[in-house]
Amino acid sequence: MTYAVVGCTDCGALWVVEGRPQTSGCPRCEKRHQFSNLRQFVTTDDEDHAREVRASMLANRAGHGDAFADVEAFTTLGDFAEDAGMSDEEFLDAAGVDTDEVAAVEDRVEQSARSLGKRDAVETALRELDDPTEAEVKSFAAEHGVDGDYVERALRKLQRAGEVTRDGDGYRLL
Structure with a gap:
Protein backbone atom coordinates (compact mmCIF):
# COMPACT_ATOMS: atom_id res chain seq x y z
CA MET A 1 0.00 0.00 0.00
CA THR A 2 1.24 3.49 -0.77
CA TYR A 3 0.66 6.66 1.21
CA ALA A 4 0.89 10.19 -0.12
CA VAL A 5 1.09 13.51 1.69
CA VAL A 6 -1.09 15.87 -0.34
CA GLY A 7 -2.18 19.49 -0.07
CA CYS A 8 -5.46 21.26 -0.76
CA THR A 9 -5.31 23.86 -3.54
CA ASP A 10 -8.05 25.93 -1.86
CA CYS A 11 -7.18 26.10 1.83
CA GLY A 12 -3.66 24.64 2.00
CA ALA A 13 -4.50 21.80 4.40
CA LEU A 14 -2.22 18.77 4.38
CA TRP A 15 -3.38 15.18 4.80
CA VAL A 16 -2.29 11.61 4.13
CA VAL A 17 -4.08 9.61 1.42
CA GLU A 18 -3.91 5.83 1.33
CA HIS A 33 -10.25 16.94 -5.47
CA GLN A 34 -9.17 14.67 -8.31
CA PHE A 35 -6.31 12.75 -6.73
CA SER A 36 -4.21 13.12 -9.87
CA ASN A 37 -4.51 16.94 -9.63
CA LEU A 38 -3.36 17.11 -5.98
CA ARG A 39 0.23 18.05 -5.25
CA GLN A 40 1.93 15.02 -3.72
CA PHE A 41 4.74 16.15 -1.43
CA VAL A 42 5.83 12.62 -0.48
CA THR A 43 4.79 9.17 -1.61
CA THR A 44 5.93 6.22 0.50
CA ASP A 45 5.02 2.64 1.47
CA ASP A 46 5.33 3.47 5.18
CA GLU A 47 2.27 5.12 6.74
CA ASP A 48 4.23 6.35 9.79
CA HIS A 49 6.79 7.99 7.49
CA ALA A 50 4.01 9.80 5.61
CA ARG A 51 2.49 11.02 8.87
CA GLU A 52 5.90 12.13 10.11
CA VAL A 53 6.51 14.16 6.94
CA ARG A 54 3.06 15.78 7.26
CA ALA A 55 3.69 16.63 10.92
CA SER A 56 7.09 18.10 10.06
CA MET A 57 5.58 20.24 7.31
CA LEU A 58 2.86 21.50 9.67
CA ALA A 59 5.45 22.28 12.37
CA ASN A 60 7.57 24.22 9.87
CA ARG A 61 4.52 26.21 8.72
CA ALA A 62 3.72 27.13 12.33
CA GLY A 63 7.33 28.14 13.00
CA HIS A 64 7.94 25.21 15.32
CA GLY A 65 10.31 23.27 13.08
CA ASP A 66 13.09 23.36 15.69
CA ALA A 67 10.85 21.88 18.38
CA PHE A 68 9.69 19.16 16.00
CA ALA A 69 13.30 18.32 15.14
CA ASP A 70 13.91 17.54 18.85
CA VAL A 71 11.38 14.69 18.66
CA GLU A 72 12.97 11.41 17.63
CA ALA A 73 10.04 10.09 15.61
CA PHE A 74 6.42 10.84 14.89
CA THR A 75 5.37 7.65 16.68
CA THR A 76 6.95 8.85 19.95
CA LEU A 77 5.10 12.18 19.89
CA GLY A 78 2.43 10.83 22.24
CA ASP A 79 5.11 9.94 24.81
CA PHE A 80 6.63 13.40 24.39
CA ALA A 81 3.24 15.03 25.00
CA GLU A 82 2.60 12.93 28.12
CA ASP A 83 5.90 14.06 29.63
CA ALA A 84 5.17 17.72 28.95
CA GLY A 85 3.19 19.77 31.42
CA MET A 86 1.79 18.82 34.81
CA SER A 87 0.23 15.62 35.99
CA ASP A 88 -3.44 15.62 36.99
CA GLU A 89 -2.46 15.64 40.67
CA GLU A 90 -0.09 18.60 40.20
CA PHE A 91 -2.81 20.51 38.33
CA LEU A 92 -5.42 19.89 41.03
CA ASP A 93 -2.93 20.76 43.76
CA ALA A 94 -2.06 24.04 42.02
CA ALA A 95 -5.78 24.82 41.75
CA GLY A 96 -6.12 24.38 45.52
CA VAL A 97 -7.96 21.07 45.36
CA ASP A 98 -7.17 18.53 48.09
CA THR A 99 -6.13 15.46 46.06
CA ASP A 100 -6.48 13.18 49.08
CA GLU A 101 -10.11 14.26 49.45
CA VAL A 102 -10.67 13.64 45.72
CA ALA A 103 -9.28 10.10 46.11
CA ALA A 104 -11.56 9.50 49.11
CA VAL A 105 -14.60 10.64 47.11
CA GLU A 106 -13.61 8.34 44.22
CA ASP A 107 -13.42 5.41 46.66
CA ARG A 108 -16.87 6.21 48.07
CA VAL A 109 -18.36 6.47 44.58
CA GLU A 110 -16.87 3.13 43.55
CA GLN A 111 -18.25 1.47 46.68
CA SER A 112 -21.72 2.98 46.33
CA ALA A 113 -21.90 2.08 42.64
CA ARG A 114 -22.38 -1.52 43.72
CA SER A 115 -24.91 -0.66 46.43
CA LEU A 116 -27.74 -3.17 46.22
CA GLY A 117 -31.13 -3.47 47.89
CA LYS A 118 -31.79 -6.44 50.17
CA ARG A 119 -33.48 -8.69 47.61
CA ASP A 120 -31.06 -7.55 44.87
CA ALA A 121 -28.12 -8.54 47.05
CA VAL A 122 -29.49 -12.06 47.53
CA GLU A 123 -30.37 -12.48 43.85
CA THR A 124 -27.01 -11.06 42.72
CA ALA A 125 -25.19 -13.51 45.00
CA LEU A 126 -27.18 -16.39 43.51
CA ARG A 127 -26.46 -15.17 39.98
CA GLU A 128 -22.76 -14.33 40.35
CA LEU A 129 -21.47 -17.01 42.72
CA ASP A 130 -20.92 -20.59 41.53
CA ASP A 131 -23.27 -22.95 43.40
CA PRO A 132 -23.36 -20.65 46.44
CA THR A 133 -24.07 -22.09 49.85
CA GLU A 134 -26.32 -20.28 52.28
CA ALA A 135 -23.21 -19.07 54.11
CA GLU A 136 -21.74 -17.65 50.88
CA VAL A 137 -24.98 -15.86 50.04
CA LYS A 138 -25.08 -14.43 53.59
CA SER A 139 -21.46 -13.28 53.28
CA PHE A 140 -22.11 -11.58 49.93
CA ALA A 141 -25.28 -9.94 51.21
CA ALA A 142 -23.52 -8.79 54.40
CA GLU A 143 -21.06 -6.83 52.20
CA HIS A 144 -24.13 -4.87 51.06
CA GLY A 145 -25.57 -4.32 54.52
CA VAL A 146 -28.09 -7.18 54.49
CA ASP A 147 -28.46 -9.24 57.67
CA GLY A 148 -28.38 -13.06 57.73
CA ASP A 149 -31.99 -13.48 58.93
CA TYR A 150 -33.27 -11.64 55.88
CA VAL A 151 -31.13 -13.87 53.61
CA GLU A 152 -32.62 -17.03 55.16
CA ARG A 153 -36.18 -15.73 54.69
CA ALA A 154 -35.48 -14.59 51.14
CA LEU A 155 -33.98 -17.95 50.16
CA ARG A 156 -37.05 -19.78 51.52
CA LYS A 157 -39.41 -17.42 49.65
CA LEU A 158 -37.45 -17.81 46.41
CA GLN A 159 -37.59 -21.61 46.79
CA ARG A 160 -41.37 -21.59 47.41
CA ALA A 161 -41.86 -19.31 44.40
CA GLY A 162 -39.85 -21.71 42.22
CA GLU A 163 -37.23 -19.09 41.37
CA VAL A 164 -34.37 -20.94 43.06
CA THR A 165 -33.54 -24.56 43.76
CA ARG A 166 -31.41 -26.11 46.44
CA ASP A 167 -28.98 -28.75 45.26
CA GLY A 168 -27.12 -30.29 48.19
CA ASP A 169 -25.57 -27.37 50.05
CA GLY A 170 -25.72 -24.99 47.08
CA TYR A 171 -28.42 -22.83 45.56
CA ARG A 172 -29.12 -22.14 41.91
CA LEU A 173 -31.41 -19.62 40.18
CA LEU A 174 -33.96 -21.14 37.81
Whole structure:
Protein backbone atom coordinates (compact mmCIF):
# COMPACT_ATOMS: atom_id res chain seq x y z
CA MET A 1 0.00 0.00 0.00
CA THR A 2 1.24 3.49 -0.77
CA TYR A 3 0.66 6.66 1.21
CA ALA A 4 0.89 10.19 -0.12
CA VAL A 5 1.09 13.51 1.69
CA VAL A 6 -1.09 15.87 -0.34
CA GLY A 7 -2.18 19.49 -0.07
CA CYS A 8 -5.46 21.26 -0.76
CA THR A 9 -5.31 23.86 -3.54
CA ASP A 10 -8.05 25.93 -1.86
CA CYS A 11 -7.18 26.10 1.83
CA GLY A 12 -3.66 24.64 2.00
CA ALA A 13 -4.50 21.80 4.40
CA LEU A 14 -2.22 18.77 4.38
CA TRP A 15 -3.38 15.18 4.80
CA VAL A 16 -2.29 11.61 4.13
CA VAL A 17 -4.08 9.61 1.42
CA GLU A 18 -3.91 5.83 1.33
CA GLY A 19 -3.60 4.21 -2.10
CA ARG A 20 -4.54 5.98 -5.32
CA PRO A 21 -8.25 6.86 -5.13
CA GLN A 22 -10.05 8.69 -7.93
CA THR A 23 -10.89 11.58 -5.59
CA SER A 24 -10.00 12.71 -2.10
CA GLY A 25 -11.75 15.18 0.19
CA CYS A 26 -9.97 17.92 2.09
CA PRO A 27 -10.49 17.38 5.83
CA ARG A 28 -10.57 21.15 6.47
CA CYS A 29 -12.69 22.73 3.72
CA GLU A 30 -14.28 19.45 2.57
CA LYS A 31 -13.69 20.19 -1.14
CA ARG A 32 -13.39 17.08 -3.33
CA HIS A 33 -10.25 16.94 -5.47
CA GLN A 34 -9.17 14.67 -8.31
CA PHE A 35 -6.31 12.75 -6.73
CA SER A 36 -4.21 13.12 -9.87
CA ASN A 37 -4.51 16.94 -9.63
CA LEU A 38 -3.36 17.11 -5.98
CA ARG A 39 0.23 18.05 -5.25
CA GLN A 40 1.93 15.02 -3.72
CA PHE A 41 4.74 16.15 -1.43
CA VAL A 42 5.83 12.62 -0.48
CA THR A 43 4.79 9.17 -1.61
CA THR A 44 5.93 6.22 0.50
CA ASP A 45 5.02 2.64 1.47
CA ASP A 46 5.33 3.47 5.18
CA GLU A 47 2.27 5.12 6.74
CA ASP A 48 4.23 6.35 9.79
CA HIS A 49 6.79 7.99 7.49
CA ALA A 50 4.01 9.80 5.61
CA ARG A 51 2.49 11.02 8.87
CA GLU A 52 5.90 12.13 10.11
CA VAL A 53 6.51 14.16 6.94
CA ARG A 54 3.06 15.78 7.26
CA ALA A 55 3.69 16.63 10.92
CA SER A 56 7.09 18.10 10.06
CA MET A 57 5.58 20.24 7.31
CA LEU A 58 2.86 21.50 9.67
CA ALA A 59 5.45 22.28 12.37
CA ASN A 60 7.57 24.22 9.87
CA ARG A 61 4.52 26.21 8.72
CA ALA A 62 3.72 27.13 12.33
CA GLY A 63 7.33 28.14 13.00
CA HIS A 64 7.94 25.21 15.32
CA GLY A 65 10.31 23.27 13.08
CA ASP A 66 13.09 23.36 15.69
CA ALA A 67 10.85 21.88 18.38
CA PHE A 68 9.69 19.16 16.00
CA ALA A 69 13.30 18.32 15.14
CA ASP A 70 13.91 17.54 18.85
CA VAL A 71 11.38 14.69 18.66
CA GLU A 72 12.97 11.41 17.63
CA ALA A 73 10.04 10.09 15.61
CA PHE A 74 6.42 10.84 14.89
CA THR A 75 5.37 7.65 16.68
CA THR A 76 6.95 8.85 19.95
CA LEU A 77 5.10 12.18 19.89
CA GLY A 78 2.43 10.83 22.24
CA ASP A 79 5.11 9.94 24.81
CA PHE A 80 6.63 13.40 24.39
CA ALA A 81 3.24 15.03 25.00
CA GLU A 82 2.60 12.93 28.12
CA ASP A 83 5.90 14.06 29.63
CA ALA A 84 5.17 17.72 28.95
CA GLY A 85 3.19 19.77 31.42
CA MET A 86 1.79 18.82 34.81
CA SER A 87 0.23 15.62 35.99
CA ASP A 88 -3.44 15.62 36.99
CA GLU A 89 -2.46 15.64 40.67
CA GLU A 90 -0.09 18.60 40.20
CA PHE A 91 -2.81 20.51 38.33
CA LEU A 92 -5.42 19.89 41.03
CA ASP A 93 -2.93 20.76 43.76
CA ALA A 94 -2.06 24.04 42.02
CA ALA A 95 -5.78 24.82 41.75
CA GLY A 96 -6.12 24.38 45.52
CA VAL A 97 -7.96 21.07 45.36
CA ASP A 98 -7.17 18.53 48.09
CA THR A 99 -6.13 15.46 46.06
CA ASP A 100 -6.48 13.18 49.08
CA GLU A 101 -10.11 14.26 49.45
CA VAL A 102 -10.67 13.64 45.72
CA ALA A 103 -9.28 10.10 46.11
CA ALA A 104 -11.56 9.50 49.11
CA VAL A 105 -14.60 10.64 47.11
CA GLU A 106 -13.61 8.34 44.22
CA ASP A 107 -13.42 5.41 46.66
CA ARG A 108 -16.87 6.21 48.07
CA VAL A 109 -18.36 6.47 44.58
CA GLU A 110 -16.87 3.13 43.55
CA GLN A 111 -18.25 1.47 46.68
CA SER A 112 -21.72 2.98 46.33
CA ALA A 113 -21.90 2.08 42.64
CA ARG A 114 -22.38 -1.52 43.72
CA SER A 115 -24.91 -0.66 46.43
CA LEU A 116 -27.74 -3.17 46.22
CA GLY A 117 -31.13 -3.47 47.89
CA LYS A 118 -31.79 -6.44 50.17
CA ARG A 119 -33.48 -8.69 47.61
CA ASP A 120 -31.06 -7.55 44.87
CA ALA A 121 -28.12 -8.54 47.05
CA VAL A 122 -29.49 -12.06 47.53
CA GLU A 123 -30.37 -12.48 43.85
CA THR A 124 -27.01 -11.06 42.72
CA ALA A 125 -25.19 -13.51 45.00
CA LEU A 126 -27.18 -16.39 43.51
CA ARG A 127 -26.46 -15.17 39.98
CA GLU A 128 -22.76 -14.33 40.35
CA LEU A 129 -21.47 -17.01 42.72
CA ASP A 130 -20.92 -20.59 41.53
CA ASP A 131 -23.27 -22.95 43.40
CA PRO A 132 -23.36 -20.65 46.44
CA THR A 133 -24.07 -22.09 49.85
CA GLU A 134 -26.32 -20.28 52.28
CA ALA A 135 -23.21 -19.07 54.11
CA GLU A 136 -21.74 -17.65 50.88
CA VAL A 137 -24.98 -15.86 50.04
CA LYS A 138 -25.08 -14.43 53.59
CA SER A 139 -21.46 -13.28 53.28
CA PHE A 140 -22.11 -11.58 49.93
CA ALA A 141 -25.28 -9.94 51.21
CA ALA A 142 -23.52 -8.79 54.40
CA GLU A 143 -21.06 -6.83 52.20
CA HIS A 144 -24.13 -4.87 51.06
CA GLY A 145 -25.57 -4.32 54.52
CA VAL A 146 -28.09 -7.18 54.49
CA ASP A 147 -28.46 -9.24 57.67
CA GLY A 148 -28.38 -13.06 57.73
CA ASP A 149 -31.99 -13.48 58.93
CA TYR A 150 -33.27 -11.64 55.88
CA VAL A 151 -31.13 -13.87 53.61
CA GLU A 152 -32.62 -17.03 55.16
CA ARG A 153 -36.18 -15.73 54.69
CA ALA A 154 -35.48 -14.59 51.14
CA LEU A 155 -33.98 -17.95 50.16
CA ARG A 156 -37.05 -19.78 51.52
CA LYS A 157 -39.41 -17.42 49.65
CA LEU A 158 -37.45 -17.81 46.41
CA GLN A 159 -37.59 -21.61 46.79
CA ARG A 160 -41.37 -21.59 47.41
CA ALA A 161 -41.86 -19.31 44.40
CA GLY A 162 -39.85 -21.71 42.22
CA GLU A 163 -37.23 -19.09 41.37
CA VAL A 164 -34.37 -20.94 43.06
CA THR A 165 -33.54 -24.56 43.76
CA ARG A 166 -31.41 -26.11 46.44
CA ASP A 167 -28.98 -28.75 45.26
CA GLY A 168 -27.12 -30.29 48.19
CA ASP A 169 -25.57 -27.37 50.05
CA GLY A 170 -25.72 -24.99 47.08
CA TYR A 171 -28.42 -22.83 45.56
CA ARG A 172 -29.12 -22.14 41.91
CA LEU A 173 -31.41 -19.62 40.18
CA LEU A 174 -33.96 -21.14 37.81
